[in-house]
Amino acid sequence: MTIPRTIRMHENDNVAIVVNAGGLPEGTVFPDGLTLRTRVPEGHKVALVDIAQGERIVRYDVTIGYALQPIARGTWIEESLVGMPAARGLDDLPRPVRDRAPLPPLEGHTFEGFRNPDGSVGTRNILAISETVQCVSGVVAFAVERIKKELLPNYPYVDDVVAIEHTYGCGVAIDAPGAEIPIRTLRNIAKNPNFGGRVMLVSLGCEKLQPARMFPAGSIPIQTPNQGLDTVCLQDAAHVGFGDMIASIMRTAEKHLAALNERRRETVPASELVVGVQCGGSDAFSGVTANPAVGFASDLLVRAGAAVMFSETTEVRDGIDQLTSRAADDDVAQAMIREMAWYDEYLKRGGVDRSANTTPGNKKGGLANITEKAMGSIIKSGTAPIAGVLSPGDKLQQKGLIYAATPASDFICGTLQLAAGMNMHVFTTGRGTPYGLAAVPVVKVATRDDLARRWHDLMDINAGRIATGEATIADVGWELFHFLLDVASGRKKTWAEHWKLHNALTLFNPAPVT
Amino acid sequence: MTIPRTIRMHENDNVAIVVNAGGLPEGTVFPDGLTLRTRVPEGHKVALVDIAQGERIVRYDVTIGYALQPIARGTWIEESLVGMPAARGLDDLPRPVRDRAPLPPLEGHTFEGFRNPDGSVGTRNILAISETVQCVSGVVAFAVERIKKELLPNYPYVDDVVAIEHTYGCGVAIDAPGAEIPIRTLRNIAKNPNFGGRVMLVSLGCEKLQPARMFPAGSIPIQTPNQGLDTVCLQDAAHVGFGDMIASIMRTAEKHLAALNERRRETVPASELVVGVQCGGSDAFSGVTANPAVGFASDLLVRAGAAVMFSETTEVRDGIDQLTSRAADDDVAQAMIREMAWYDEYLKRGGVDRSANTTPGNKKGGLANITEKAMGSIIKSGTAPIAGVLSPGDKLQQKGLIYAATPASDFICGTLQLAAGMNMHVFTTGRGTPYGLAAVPVVKVATRDDLARRWHDLMDINAGRIATGEATIADVGWELFHFLLDVASGRKKTWAEHWKLHNALTLFNPAPVT
Ligand SMILES: [Ca+2]
Ligand SMILES: [Ca+2]
Ligand SMILES: [Ca+2]
Ligand SMILES: [Ca+2]
Ligand SMILES: [Ca+2]
Incomplete structure (x- = not known):
């Protein structure tokens, strides 16, 4: 019999995620004494303490919602039990944290790339x-x-x-x-x-x-x-x-x-990577396994001097207060608020708001609402200060961790990150997608062991081993970092490249057609 | 030396179009005595009388603009001389004409098609x-x-x-x-x-x-x-x-x-055709040669009991008063007004109006503004009463001439006409486009002899012969009608099918992305 396992993201959380394949039945007893009062599906939340009606439900040390009725310790926290928190306004957001200690530099990592006349480096020719x-x-x-x-x-x-x-x-x-x-x-x-x-x-x-x-x-x-x-x-x-x-x-x-045809690969520092990260087909494991591992790799890349872009405005919108406090300076914080406000207005003009983001697959996977999804999405940006903000379609001109404002749509986000100058793409998925682009390698990271095993010739990295306890977040983060350097060098191919799977580029056009 | 030629669309017009290839030089004398005071490019307008400042410029018996300065007989009416008429409101539009004599039936025309279980007929399998x-x-x-x-x-x-x-x-x-x-x-x-x-x-x-x-x-x-x-x-x-x-x-x-694979073609009446017509890459010849020929063929098709859809809301918007008077009844007129109002509002929400339609190519081709373009676009709907109106994406359920409301974008219009159930597509072009669709044959009609000669293996029908005097509108209309039946039957292929040229379907999504 497998050992029942949960993952709790922060010591202040009053919920944890059940990670056993297929979920766990009523009556399951955990090593720490917690006993399940109901069945809990894989990737879904269980109450770690009795939660009173109206009390906060806390995950990632953040309020992801409110209990709509009393929830006893050991109960599955179904979507219907969770009231959505009010939208975070864009006024009075936290200022950037001052005198933050920089991440320590990471030296000695290189890849074989095609140096361009403008100084940029290609990973393919x-x-x-x-x-x-x-x-x-x-x-x-x-x-x-x-x-x-x-x-x-x-x-x-x-x-x-x-x-x-x-x-x-x-x-x-x-x-x-x-x-x-x-x-x-x-x-x-x-x-x-x-x-x-x-x-x-x-x-x-x-x-x-x-x-x-x-x-x-x-x-x-x-x-x-x-x-x-x-x-x-x-x-x-x-x-x-x-x-x-x-x-x-x-x-x-x-x-x-x-x-x-005259171009040849040459050894260049890892700082020449421009990595776009995003997620799609997310489940509750995205924010527990794959996205934290990508966040770890993102920190390694930033420490090595590379550029890392995270995006998907509607998925980070509800974490805007985290982001402004992580901004490198006030200009960056203001730019981030400006992009969020623009998107709020764009959605409003179309008669919707950010709650339009979540999918049936997200909910089936255990994500109650866009707040919970946002926390799991933001974590793939790691812990580096946010060095800059890019508007949709603009070209990136700096290094470090960048907020590249894009819709969350996988293909629109990928297209805009391509325009920004990305030469490697990292994509995490919980439910599974065969996403690929013709112009840049797409490294796909599975959130669950089951997906990685079934889609063994489509998923490049298995972050599900974090849930099973076979690997740590750091293990998978380093694995991804080295895999990025191998693929960038042409020594390895992604599965999407192997099968020549690629999706159409999709432009973001907020203006009317005629 | 070639004979200088103009085409005037209606006896009330005070302008005509120069149809000679390459245009005509200053000093050219026409058989009727008109002498050019300036060069007039091919497809552009010449003043047939002295036009005072502020006076109406009339083409298709419709005011397409106002003279911004005095224009002497024989002068090229450049775009800069033409003031745009005010937008036609959607109130107090003409009521449908009553007791209109129906077009005489046209019998005996058939094609070989694939009969479907729901009664519709395919032209391809x-x-x-x-x-x-x-x-x-x-x-x-x-x-x-x-x-x-x-x-x-x-x-x-x-x-x-x-x-x-x-x-x-x-x-x-x-x-x-x-x-x-x-x-x-x-x-x-x-x-x-x-x-x-x-x-x-x-x-x-x-x-x-x-x-x-x-x-x-x-x-x-x-x-x-x-x-x-x-x-x-x-x-x-x-x-x-x-x-x-x-x-x-x-x-x-x-x-x-x-x-x-069990399906076989069978002889069916021409009434089983569902023809979508549109234009793209228009020039001043579109409204003189190809579109009138398509209008003639449209009348033949309607007389034969078929369905013909014309579309492109921003291109017919300025002719809404013509269209309501041609509506079969008040319900049809109201539906047309409803679709125009919806599109006005859609454009307004995006910060533009219908003047966003015209292209650099249109202007180079001699079309001064959207009003002139609209008159040339509407003429491809022929003279039949408008029997029905279809909203974007809806499936057509009736015969006769239909206004299928779509954007003018060639690919969005084609995609929506495909959804409506079109089994043949007619596309007129003046500047030239290699448009094709994978799902339905696209018959391309060239407005100019020069285009048809140069693009001899892309254009299916040469309506430019109307400008040169080699053929009448009726000649080309009948040619198109017979060609449609031949292609529908699989006896002939369009050039786009021959080369397997096809464009991606393009959805009309007026809602935001997330
Ligand atoms: Ca995502
Ligand atoms: Ca995405
Ligand atoms: Ca058109
Ligand atoms: Ca068109
Ligand atoms: Ca064709």
Whole structure:
């Protein structure tokens, strides 16, 4: 018989999580004497003490809700027993903690990467073909298939050819408030370090998002006097027939392939990593196993001088007071409040609030509400001070722990982190998702042992061993840190890369379509 | 030397369009004595009389603007000379014209189609794999590639296997006002007549858009006692490893392939066509050649008993008074006003108005503003009374000319017309676009001879011959009508089908993401 186990996140908590596979039956007796008065499903909360009606339910040393009726010690705290705490306002938030001791530096860790002209480092060597508008995507997809078959084999140092397909560019209110977000996202994706600092663009000709608007003068660094933005325009009068369009795209692509093929990996410090972390398909184990392990790895990365972005505004919104106190200075705290306020307003305009975030899967997994989910989400940012804040679609220009404001939607968050310049992506999941991106390796961390075993060829890291007691948070954090360096170096591949699984990029466009 | 030519749309117009390729130089003398005082580019307007400052500029017998300064007969009416007319309010619109003579019936036209259990008729025999959520799309794409390679060759009567990939399903405010639009769109796409009335669904498991929400009880007709909604859930505990997921999808797909393979084309009346018409990459020729020809064909289709949908709310908004007077009855007129008001409000909420529609390409092509563009867009609906109005994402249940309210965005409009049940798509373009859809044939009609010649293997119909005088509107209208019946029957393919060019479906989601 397996030993009944719970995990309590903080000594002030009056609930803990049952971690045994399949949950535990009524009558189970724990080594410390706690006896279950009801069945408790796996990943769900049990009351550690008698909780009176109206009393706070505390997890992560934070009030995640109020008891709607008396809850006896040993009882399963079902969602229906938990009243949601009031929304945290954005006034009178804690000021940043002063004179915080910095995390100790971590030295000596390197990876093999592709150094770019602008100083950034790629983890893959990819030809990206940018598109101004959705109209061209069928033609570009046709060309990419031929490029992969006919040209790519001649350029063995190039890893892949990727079309930056999207649904923006025309039929949109391009001058509306918020339209700058999708436009700068597309611009900055083209400059992702994995694309070697080269920009190749396919345009239709009559679209609203003209090449000069997507890449205004100066936005593309000129690498040599003769080499700037390379555009193939399908409506160009010189194109007679479909074959001419394909030939133009292939000719332009070959020029870039030849240049990219000259690049070689070199040893660079771990500080060149730009890691985007997020979670999706979360359960109660996300905040207990995978996210704390990612938080541990995040601290290692920050200590090594790298950049780590955490995101997902609706999932951290309820922990804003934690975040402002962790801000490096008042400017960072104010920027964070500004991003939260913008999103509050965006949701309000659409007739909803942050409670729109939680999914049926979250609740089935034991998360009572967005407050509890937020605490489990924030923990993947580790303990470093928050060094900066990035608006959606902006490019990251600094190191350290960054709050990159994005929606929580996995694909929109990933797309915006890609635009920010991420060269490695970490994704934790409790319920399981086969998420992948074509442009950057996605390392998937399973929250539960059961998921890691069943999805053995989709999950890269098993943080479920923390729940079973086989590993500590530190063990899995270090494992993830080393795996990131191996994958970044091309020595290892993620499962998503192995199967060539990837999802479409998804732009965040808060403006109307027309 | 070519003969200088203009086209005037109505005897009350004080402007005409220069149709000669490359435009005409200053000093050109027309057969009727008109002499150009300035150069006039191809597709642009010339003043037929002296127009005083503040006087109306009239095209299609409609005021498309006001002269901002005196414009002498023979002068190019540049965009900068045209003041935009005030927005047409939605009050006091004309009532439907009473006792209108119906269009004479057109009998004897048929095509060879696939009759479905619900009575609808497909023009292609396609296995569609629906998805609840973007998370599954990488896995489904992997499976579809293997299905096409390993299974499809064994089912020669099945034309194709198509994944209904989309970016909805999770990370969205699923209970927000407007969220019903993307949900019903996905539901109704699955029921498109080209998919044989069979619904196969791949779900993740923890997504917000659960299968039962996407297809509530009763929304999928049960064809036999044992055959309803067929769902593969990736998070199903029975799936151990990626291979199990792919095997589940392939096993389910094969069952549907076997059933679809039993279907045969049969002769059906032309009334079984459900044609969606739209335009994209418009120029001044759109409203002179291609759209009038499509309008002629639309009348033929309506006379034959078919359904024809025209759409693109922001492009017809400025012609709302024409449309209410063409409504079959007051209910239809009111429904049209309701859809326009909804869209006005949607744009306003996003901080813009209908002037956000026009593109740089439109203006370069000679369209001064949205009013002029609207007149050229509406003309593709022909002259039939408007028999009904459809809200975005709804399924069409009637015949005749329908106003299907959609954004003008080519891909969103096409996706919504697909959900409405379109089995043939007609797309007119002046500047040129390689648009295609995987689920339904897209017949592309070029507005200009030059475009049709250069894009000879992308454009299916050349309406530019109307401008050169080689064909009448009726000639091209009949040609399109017969081509539609040929393509619907599978006797001919569109160029987009020939090259397998297709664009991603794009949902209209007016609600926020989370
Ligand atoms: Ca998340
Ligand atoms: Ca996420
Ligand atoms: Ca249009
Ligand atoms: Ca359109
Ligand atoms: Ca076509």
